[in-house]
Amino acid sequence: MTKQLILDNVTVQFGGLKAVDGVSTAIAMGERRAIIGPNGAGKTTLFNAITGVVMATAGKVVFEGEDVTRSPVHARAAKGMSRTFQITNLFPNLSVRDNMRLAIRGLSKAKFSLLGRPELAAADDAEAERALGLSRLVGRSDTLVKELSYGEQRQLEMAMALVARPRILLLDEPAAGLSPAERVIVADIIRSLPRDLTMIIIEHDMDLALGLVDWVTVLNNGHLLVEAAPADIRGNKDVQDVYLGKARRHA
Amino acid sequence: MSRDLASVPAGAGPAGPSAVALTPARLIAIAIAGLALVAVPYMLPNYYVSIATQVLIFAVLAMSIDILAGYTGRTPLGHGAIFGTATYVTIYWSTTLGGSPWTGMLVGVAAATTVAAIFALLAIRTSGVYFLLLTLALGMIVWGVCLRWTSVTGGENGIRGSVRPLFIATHSAFYYLVLTAVAVITFVMWRFVNSPFGLTLRGIKDSESRMRSLGYNVPLHLFIAFTVSGFFAGIAGAIYAMFNSFVSPSTVALTQSVAGLLMAITGGIGTLFGSFVGAAAIISLENFVSSYTERWLSILGLMFVLIMVFAPEGIVGRIRMILARSKG
Ligand SMILES: Nc1ncnc2c1ncn2[C@@H]1O[C@H](COP(=O)(O)OP(=O)(O)O)[C@@H](O)[C@H]1O
């Protein structure tokens, strides 16, 4: 299998703190990967280093054969990286429809149309409707995002990441803070993703995460602790010590 | 920030103040405003026709400021300098150089757009109060140049000279020309803020980090927005040259930037058309108290405080809120 994303000794240092410390792993084209670990393990920071929100202070990020370690966020997005945020990051004063328009035009030249009509082209519009359908947001297009429920906002996060036509999708705790019923929706959305789309998911809920992926990376204190198949994760002694123990205490 | 739309019920009608739909109510409002504007020279003496002309010109300046303040969320305090650059160049071209005033206006707008592009390069990576102060400082530089470069600008005395061709010599003929031009400019600006590009500016105002992760080069969009905004400010400044037939450092001074911004705020930031209401309010006030510059600056300051305290969403913004509430 060809490796789509290669992390080579990626380190992110904030002052004296190494939030990510020498993480190396490789993700294959079409693979589904979970990144788990206790709070503060460095999962979100690793996503930030992959997508360019923060720059790796050491090591390399190689995406589809190209070293993107120093590329800005928008350039990596243009290469096909799409993500959701652990802390909802939408356009609260715009309607759902306008949020989708911004998501779908991010990589198209239409975004530079200075005097054009605001509507999407027919094909794009169909795509946006499809993503909204998948995310259970049909009929909500006119609503301002700040008036959506928290669960709906999380669903919109997914819809926007999806509609950007990603080559790799990075989901940062998409189900965090959701009710059990809403979690089911999120899991459904993930299951209905195109099978050839590479996906990395950070998820605190083991039951949810392990059922969705091919392979699991466990982080602890910025270090890569273990990599294993989902079936072997629960039985792993190190994981039990460091993650399950803490998770149970935090719960 | 100040555009409190929380009172708009979910799913009820247009999302946000700049929805594009031309509802019957909006069409009627536009028709009435248009008729009233056309009727001005028939109803009012020349003095007021001249004030109305001035309101139209400054509404364009205020709308150009609104593009940045209302849509990208970056409040500029240097647009007076961009506006005045066009005024200087237009008058210099047609008076000192003896060229055609129309060419002078074109050169003036080009010069203003260039100045805006330079401002933009320096300012787009900042936001909030830093953006405000940086654009203020850049405007002060232009003001300083106009004051000191006496051989070209005439220093404190400025440049005087009639720019207006004969066929628009009368108050009403000039008014109608300006009204036509401003109608076209306003339509173009309305299309601009509602275009796909205009939406990217509102996206940047709400969340720059999300915009970046969707593939938008945020500084590039801000650069284009600033330059386009300066282009429109330049058009206003070039028309002002024909209106005023005189330019001096006070045309590019901070007061001008403050007045323009205050017009945009008074009308309602992010409403575009509010700029007409704001320009009318501020210019009426200016003529009412008509007096020394120092006192005028204090009055502008007082106005600013009163608006921010009692109607931060501006007059048009407030009306829209009330309408939205009464519908819900
Ligand atoms: N921008 C930042 N500046 C300083 N420290 C940070 C920053 N972002 C994250 N950290 C720290 O890095 C560590 C890892 O955080 P994070 O990646 O958010 O963990 P996780 O997502 O696994 O819960 C934490 O100790 C956090 O406080």
Ligand SMILES: [Mg+2]
């Ligand atoms: Mg996290």
